[in-house]
Amino acid sequence: MGCGKSSAAGVEEPSNKPSVVFVLGGPGSGKGTQCAKIVDEFKYEHLSTGDLLREEVKKGGELGDKLKETMEAGKLVSSGMLVELLKKAMKDRGWEKSKFLLDGFPRNQENIDEWEKQIGNEAHIKFILHIDVSKEVMKERLLKRGQESGRADDNEETIVKRFETFEKESLPIIKFYEKKKLVRKVDSSKPVDEVYSAVQKLFKA
Numbered sequence: 558m559g560c561g562k563s564s565a566a567g568v569e570e571p572s573n574k575p576s577v578v579f580v581l582g583g584p585g586s587g588k589g590t591q592c593a594k595i596v597d598e599f600k601y602e603h604l605s606t607g608d609l610l611r612e613e614v615k616k617g618g619e620l621g622d623k624l625k626e627t628m629e630a631g632k633l634v635s636s637g638m639l640v641e642l643l644k645k646a647m648k649d650r651g652w653e654k655s656k657f658l659l660d661g662f663p664r665n666q667e668n669i670d671e672w673e674k675q676i677g678n679e680a681h682i683k684f685i686l687h688i689d690v691s692k693e694v695m696k697e698r699l700l701k702r703g704q705e706s707g708r709a710d711d712n713e714e715t716i717v718k719r720f721e722t723f724e725k726e727s728l729p730i731i732k733f734y735e736k737k738k739l740v741r742k743v744d745s746s747k748p749v750d751e752v753y754s755a756v757q758k759l760f761k762a
């Protein structure tokens with residue numbers, strides 16, 4: 558994938574396109590936890606689609622109410638609106654020269670199509686970070702997180718639905734990027750710092 562033009566001397570000029578790392582993994586796999594560490598060390602801008610949507614919910618109104626309903630059902634929200642929200646957030650953080658960690662995106666084929674449509678060549682997808690761990694561990698972590706998070710979707714019933722959505726819609730996306738050799742995977746069953754050591758290596762590679 559071409560980023561940066563060659564000058565007459567053949568030296569790569571820095572591209573003014575943002576570099577993007579998609580961070581994928583099931584609910585409660587540790588995406589947010591690892592992203593916070595990557596931000597500290599590697600100076601990426603972190604945007605979690607879940608957090609962006611929860612901010613919209615807080616604003617209330619018709620859109621907020623609709624998003625809340627969708628999230629409480631463990632489903633995915635409409636891609637057009639989500640990518641618009643994402644693009645706006647990327648611009649607000651500074652489009653040019655920025656490095657972005659997009660946490661929880663893309664989660665289905667429609668997300669990818671919409672990304673292509675609204676952003677496509679304007680950004681460079683560096684790689685996909687796959688935070689991998691079993692459903693049992695994710696569930697345990699989500700229930701624990703639910704005790705303090707106040708998140709409407711961290712309850713047993715919604716968790717089951719989120720897993721179904723993840724397996725049906727999001728796992729195929731990871732497989733799709735695997736075929737393109739874009740996926741770098743870490744085992745997230747280990748303690749946070751051990752997982753991060755593996756993540757660190759991938760970001761230094």
Ligand code: ADP
Binds near residue numbers: 582591702748749
């Ligand atoms: P995600 O953003 O993927 O939904 P989070 O980063 O919010 O996941 O992590 C879910 C919960 O699991 C949090 O309460 C977090 O503290 C905990 N957690 C994350 N990674 C680990 C880990 N490697 N070991 C133990 N607990 C973890």
Ligand code: MG
Binds near residue numbers: 588589
């Ligand atoms: Mg998260």
